Amino acid sequence: MSHFLEIKGLKKSLGGAEILKGIDMHVQEGEKIVVIGRSGGGKSVLLRHILGLMQPDAGSVTFQGTNLSELGEEALNPYRRQIGMLFQNGALFDSMSVRDNLEFPLLEQGVKDRNELSHRVDEALEVVDLPGQHEKLPAELSGGMKKRVALARAAIGRPRLMLYDEPTTGLDPVVADSINHLINRLGEQLKMASIVVTHDMESAYMIADRMYYLQEGEFYFEGTPEEVRNCSDPMVQKFVQGLSDAKDAIM
Amino acid sequence: MEAVLTTVGAWTLRSLRVTGEISILSYQIGSALLRYGLRWKLFLEQVCFIGINSALVVITTGAFTGAVFAAQVHFQFVRLGMESAVGPTVSVAMCRELAPILCCLLLAGRVGAAMAAEVSSMKITEQIDALRSLGVYPVEYLIVPRFLALMVSAPILTGLALAVGIGAAYLVAVPLLGADGAPYWDNTVKFTDPSDVMIALSKGTIFGLIIAVISCHKGLNPQMGTAGVGRTTTEAVVNSSLAILIFNFFLTFLLNSLFIGQEG
Secondary structure, three states: OOOOEEEEEEEEEEOOEEEEEEEEEEEOOOOEEEEEEOOOOOHHHHHHHHOOOOOOOEEEEEEOOEEHHHOOHHHHHHHHOOEEEEOOOOOOOOOOOHHHHHHHHHHHOOOOOHHHHHHHHHHHHHHOOOOOOOOOOHHHOOHHHHHHHHHHHHHOOOOOEEEEEOOOOOOOHHHHHHHHHHHHHHHHHHOOEEEEEEOOHHHHHHHOOEEEEEEOOEEEEEEOHHHHHHOOOHHHHHHHOOOOOHHHHHO | OHHHHHHHHHHHHHHHHHHHHHHHHHHHHHHHHHHHOOOHHHHHHHHHHHHHHHHHHHHHHHHHHHHHHHHHHHHHHHHHOOHHHHHHHHHHHHHHHHHHHHHHHHHHHHHHHHHHHHHHHHHHOOHHHHHHHOOOOHHHHHHHHHHHHHHHHHHHHHHHHHHHHHHHHHHHHHHHOOOOHHHHHHHHHHHOOHHHHHHHHHHHHHHHHHHHHHHHHHHHOOOOOHHHHHHHHHHHHHHHHHHHHHHHHHHHHHHHHHHHOOOO
């Protein structure tokens, strides 16, 4: 059976350390996947491979039947336009206003009509609950607002798959909750698949159809949120409950 | 001894790696330009930033360099009875060395630093990855407009520094120091060959290319962290400046044989 996104045997070493040790993963159309795991465990590296920002040492990333790992920078671009990504710190273009940030992906897709651009920007800002913020620069926005604008920019091209890199990190619980709702709402409205990497368990339970637990470069556990909650494995429970042992505490 | 060899080996490897990276970047700039064309809006913005905003600094530098050089040459040549040679001496020196070198060292400090800082900040804050994620080739979007703008602006600014420097030299030598104006100007025109101006403009173009490639390379390969942006920027300026001075030595012989001939 062919999956919407399929990752097979993905391996990556950085600076001599083996970050991903042969990851297998699959995502169906419209499915919301959450990858949990400790900081520095390779979650972001996994997302960067899906988007083709990194090339694997071994293995493949197949998106809609095409092995992205074999494509060069130019050949990747049509696929990248079908995959949106929310970067950990938003990565808004800081020399551009909110409007310019949101228009940028549309202009790159060849949308030139001013009315359509304006309509799509207004629509995107309304979806992320930031109407009327068009002329602000990223430096004038709060952390939560930056994430929302970045989310709007990633989604404005109507991608088929959205990648979220730690979407709630650094946000207060109220803003984090609103971002989680937004991720769910966007997924439903645009009918797109999502992969969220996080170590925020509340976010994970709220968003996930299915969860993967990444432990030392390998998927240690896979299941629904319910299965993760009820999993008796001590390693999984330790992470889920946020417990540290003495060694971790010292580290 | 082992430590010395290790250091030399590491330095050699690093130099080879950087040379390779700069060669690849140069190829990527060329191929991006051919494949995607030029983003005119970004190019003109950069021309404005590099050219127009640098004009005042370049004019000031050209004027005072010409003025001081004319005064120094005048003081020495008067003692030798060669007062009439002040004009051409200043003019040829400004064309062949002073205008392109000083103008482009200034550009390395002002524009090279800005390029390295901007591109490295974008790299560190994942904005370059964001560009890639939106299907945009960063070399085409960020580097090509800066590279071409500098290659166009640097010779124009060099020409500006040259003209202002020669004009300022005239004002110092003739009205201020009392040199005879007619022979000063006649000799300046007589002994300043169009090839001298070509040398100035050629050096300006090549130095502009050097600044752009080194600064953008540094910006795309920054040391991480906030302090890293500072170090990257400093390295871009220092490396560009050193490269300009070293290349100038070789260009002097090359351009001399191209435009003037060995005996020139």
